[in-house]
Amino acid sequence: MIPELFDVLDRVEETQDTFTLTLRHGGAESEARRFYDALRPGQFNMVYVPGSGEVPISISAIPDSLDRVVHTIRSVGTVTEKLKRIGPGGRVGIRGPFGTAWPVDRASGKNVIVVAGGIGLAPLRPVIHELIANRSRYKQVMILYGARTPGELLFRNEIDDWTKRSDLSVTLTVDRADSQWNGHVGVVPRFIALFDFDPSESIALVCGPEIMMQFTVRALESKGMTDESIYVSMERNMKCGIRLCGHCQYGPHFICENGPVFAFSEIQNYFGIKEL
């Protein structure tokens, strides 16, 4: 339960309200190694700002050097507003890594469909890095990403690089275009219908607002995918992060321990129930 101190090395403004922090463990080498070796795409850390509190934040990159961790944060309230004011030279507390990871091993030899909405690209970005780094392990790799407006799309430079690759299919969409936008307009789930893939040889990884995930899962099911091959990342308010407080209970599951990444088949009975 005791946070470890991390130094903020870098800070990048992604959008008007979202920023990325690169952090380095400030403690002994053996403690740092334990932390870095445990990091998996899909997991989260509890990020602590002294005097304000702690928030769960997903890992948004695991750099090759393996002595950094990256978080992309949208400022929405008390703690994230404080984090917004921290830059290089500052320090935060970290507990983690916690929770389940995206099933990267299960995806090997399959088509991989990555579907993200808004800040939901942050938890999926380390998976995309993994897919690119070991591209020959996977069949088709399809990335579908949407945001409300062009200005809210994250990691634009990186997405441009992905779009240029002939071994990735990248589809971007916005709910509301502006005068500069000449790409797709429409909500993310609509575009699943355009994808051509063998559902029995595919795995889908989905992260975004719950309503977007709900319609995306339906669209993937109507393409013939099974609920065992569709993975979603769930969010609930958290306090302890280690299955002690009960804040994140979701049916029989605790999202901090049994999630945040679930096969849809594990949670389909609870998904979409209001206030659960």
Ligand SMILES: Cc1cc2nc3c(=O)[nH]c(=O)nc-3n(C[C@H](O)[C@H](O)[C@H](O)COP(=O)(O)OP(=O)(O)OC[C@H]3O[C@@H](n4cnc5c(N)ncnc54)[C@H](O)[C@@H]3O)c2cc1C
């Ligand atoms: C497993 C997990 C991973 C997450 N990963 C990221 C991430 O990578 N980047 C990121 O920016 N955010 C992420 N979040 C959401 C982040 O934890 C919340 O935005 C944060 O806790 C808000 O805290 P606050 O003190 O800034 O806001 P508060 O003052 O607590 O609340 C501000 C507003 O946000 C709402 N809110 C608070 N917590 C949540 C929540 N968990 N889900 C939805 N609404 C909430 C409140 O109802 C309120 O309306 C993640 C959450 C979980 C559970």
Ligand code: FES
């Ligand atoms: S956050 Fe306390 S039980 Fe999950």
